Amino acid sequence: MEKLALAAFLHDIGKFRQRYELEAQNRAKDIKDYYKFFLEKNNFLPKNEIEELIKAVFEKEMPDDIQKAIVWVADKISISNLEENKLDLEEYDIKNIKKPLTHIFCDEKYFPIKKLSVKNIFPVDRVEGSYKELWDEFERDLNKINKIFANKENAEHLKINAFEYLFKKYTSLIPNRLDVSKSEPLYEHLRMSAMLAGVIGAMEEKEEFIEEIKKGDFEKKRFLLIAGDFFGIQDFIFDEVKTKYAAKTLRAKSAYIQILVKVLAFYIVEKLNLPYFSIISTHAGKFEILAPNEKRVIEILTKIKDEFNEFFLDNFFGETGVGIAYEECNVKELVNKKEYKLFRERLANKVEEIKFKKFDLHKIKEKIFKIDEGIDNQSLCDFCQKRKGESKEGYVICDVCKNFVDIGKNLVNNRFLAISKEKKDNDIEVFKGYYLHFFDNPSSVKLKDDVALYDIRTDEEFKGYEKWELSSYVATKNGEVLTLEELAALSVEEGIENNERTKGVEAIMALKGDADGMGDFIKTSKVTDSFSKFNFFAKMVDYYFSVYVPISFMQKEPFYTVFAGGDDLFVLGAWDKTIELAKNVRGDFKRFTENRLSFSTGLIMSKANKPVNFIAEFAEKALESAKDFCCKKTDKLCKEVKECKEGYIKKDAVSVFGYTLNWDFYNMVRKEVLEEFKKFEETYEVKTTILYRLLDLADMRIEMEKDIKKSIWKSKLCYFYRRNISEKDNDFLAFLNEKIENTPKEFKASLIEYIYKRRSK
Numbered sequence: 001m002e003k004l005a006l007a008a009f010l011h012d013i014g015k016f017r018q019r020y021e022l023e024a025q026n027r028a029k030d031i032k033d034y035y036k037f038f039l040e041k042n043n044f045l046p047k048n049e050i051e052e053l054i055k056a057v058f059e060k061e062m063p064d065d066i067q068k069a070i071v072w073v074a075d076k077i078s079i080s081n082l083e084e085n086k087l088d089l090e091e092y093d094i095k096n097i098k099k100p101l102t103h104i105f106c107d108e109k110y111f112p113i114k115k116l117s118v119k120n121i122f123p124v125d126r127v128e129g130s131y132k133e134l135w136d137e138f139e140r141d142l143n144k145i146n147k148i149f150a151n152k153e154n155a156e157h158l159k160i161n162a163f164e165y166l167f168k169k170y171t172s173l174i175p176n177r178l179d180v181s182k183s184e185p186l187y188e189h190l191r192m193s194a195m196l197a198g199v200i201g202a203m204e205e206k207e208e209f210i211e212e213i214k215k216g217d218f219e220k221k222r223f224l225l226i227a228g229d230f231f232g233i234q235d236f237i238f239d240e241v242k243t244k245y246a247a248k249t250l251r252a253k254s255a256y257i258q259i260l261v262k263v264l265a266f267y268i269v270e271k272l273n274l275p276y277f278s279i280i281s282t283h284a285g286k287f288e289i290l291a292p293n294e295k296r297v298i299e300i301l302t303k304i305k306d307e308f309n310e311f312f313l314d315n316f317f318g319e320t321g322v323g324i325a326y327e328e329c330n331v332k333e334l335v336n337k338k339e340y341k342l343f344r345e346r347l348a349n350k351v352e353e354i355k356f357k358k359f360d361l362h363k364i365k366e367k368i369f370k371i372d373e374g375i376d377n378q379s380l381c382d383f384c385q386k387r388k389g390e391s392k393e394g395y396v397i398c399d400v401c402k403n404f405v406d407i408g409k410n411l412v413n414n415r416f417l418a419i420s421k422e423k424k425d426n427d428i429e430v431f432k433g434y435y436l437h438f439f440d441n442p443s444s445v446k447l448k449d450d451v452a453l454y455d456i457r458t459d460e461e462f463k464g465y466e467k468w469e470l471s472s473y474v475a476t477k478n479g480e481v482l483t484l485e486e487l488a489a490l491s492v493e494e495g496i497e498n499n500e501r502t503k504g505v506e507a508i509m510a511l512k513g514d515a516d517g518m519g520d521f522i523k524t525s526k527v528t529d530s531f532s533k534f535n536f537f538a539k540m541v542d543y544y545f546s547v548y549v550p551i552s553f554m555q556k557e558p559f560y561t562v563f564a565g566g567d568d569l570f571v572l573g574a575w576d577k578t579i580e581l582a583k584n585v586r587g588d589f590k591r592f593t594e595n596r597l598s599f600s601t602g603l604i605m606s607k608a609n610k611p612v613n614f615i616a617e618f619a620e621k622a623l624e625s626a627k628d629f630c631c632k633k634t635d636k637l638c639k640e641v642k643e644c645k646e647g648y649i650k651k652d653a654v655s656v657f658g659y660t661l662n663w664d665f666y667n668m669v670r671k672e673v674l675e676e677f678k679k680f681e682e683t684y685e686v687k688t689t690i691l692y693r694l695l696d697l698a699d700m701r702i703e704m705e706k707d708i709k710k711s712i713w714k715s716k717l718c719y720f721y722r723r724n725i726s727e728k729d730n731d732f733l734a735f736l737n738e739k740i741e742n743t744p745k746e747f748k749a750s751l752i753e754y755i756y757k758r759r760s761k
Ligand SMILES: [Zn+2]
Pocket: 381, 382, 383, 384, 385, 386, 387, 389, 397, 398, 399, 400, 401, 402
């Protein structure tokens, strides 16, 4: 199965190389002549065993040999849409090699012909980049893999992972087909071909399946899509941890969820005897796996469900768990536009259902919770406040929480993570015989029973190993994670002189945000046109939050990433920096999605010593109110904001300092207020009482909608201004009047920020 999958994965390397040759005006060879050269050059690939299989993909008709037929069929299914109930054959169109990949969010724009990297995910208007540069860089990185693994025995599987990662990086933003408009990416085609070849190869009735395809019968539900979902993420991460220690475990717990979900996916495919290529995705606490639809598979899955439940009951009192749902499908439902959409909806409903079932109570009624006996105030764990712990380094900690603290330290101080079946010293067991081994120097470790090995650093450097940006970003000092107090101390840095704060409030801010209306977007847009298009879409949205955001905005400024991935984000940071971060994340998300999707955010400012689960709960509520945002704005302002054309603006909002505001209006007013007040302060002496009085006037303006008597705010403003600010200067008065009149809430939120920045300590 692994060989079938690998052959299918490699079959189209020629497309990449051929475009490179043609671009250089060389006489290009036939596309199928390139893989041989490639197999020879990369001696870690099992050349003899897969060469014949790859050759078979290029046959005009389905080969008779069953192995070859499987690889042939996997490729054809992957490129077909079955509109006419027959498999497509590809026309190699070499005239049009510079045809770029259509952008997922905009049919008229493209991805550049470049590698997957934070700079290259935005839509561009015309062809950018070249195959020459792309291939040269690809080869350089490929050499790194060859060099590293040259003398490593028993590491076939890890080499192939690194190799697959490299393909993802270099072929995700280039089209597979040049003979159709809006092709899927080359990488997605290879990945889907490999997955299908592996899964078909694992079928009990593979001969029958191939026979059906030969006859043009695509109806039988031969596949099973398995979806796993970790529920209770927020409660699991925030728990009852004491604020003092929160920074030691929050990120670690969030990373643990990602690791656990990956390990559980490994566990499932091993139990089902499927190749790793059958794992479709593992991100944001979810996994998806394709399997054959067979009795044996369902029986094993039923057993695995019980094992998962038992694990979560034993370790986490059943407060969290991983639900498994599955839905059967046929070939059409994987590739046909209409049918895939319907299938996706059916699967989504099944996943929704398991969220309500969680644990099968009748199966666990015999179960007795393992509760530690004899816990008292001296032995209660400071982290979870549930288990019995031991006193260490000034706090009490239980074994489970100690694992999280260790993971947290390792994420910060080590670059590599191996998931292994052999326990080495200090390894942390994740699930039934799977261990985590962190290390910083890869040449020092034996790579024997490792299931996977990752370079976990969130940067763009390729060191020859598969990359998984798990470390995300947390601010550190001398190898230790900054505490929330230390983060708060970095507020309003311009207010610190000679290590002494002269002005500015010290506080942290929690940012919780996610993409708006994803469910509807998935239902109605083209991203669910096929299996490979949907996977590409999901991967790119995840990439934006888990890689683009940390690399672009968090490397230079100190933040604490609790989670970043899927379509959401939870970050803690100094309050003023966090407002800027929210603005930037939302702004670039709009640019990335060509305004097709928006991003709502809840911001909660707090003293660093407040319980962190309490802050998280408020951030969640703030986000909810941003999601509920809907308003009709005045015509005057509408002209400046595009989204407002129909009159109403929904979502795309930020909840900040107690007000829920449309992002565009807030940005506009905030910029003006911060600038104008700064200028104003250069000319006039501004007493804090003046600023507070302006807040009161804005309040009156807000209350005026309900209480007409409050319309007196205007004359009060004039009187107050003349008396306390200036008798002659009219400009600033006009500015205040206009802002309070038209955007009192935006004005107030911005002025509060201004006051907190200048307030003396
Ligand atoms: Zn504990």
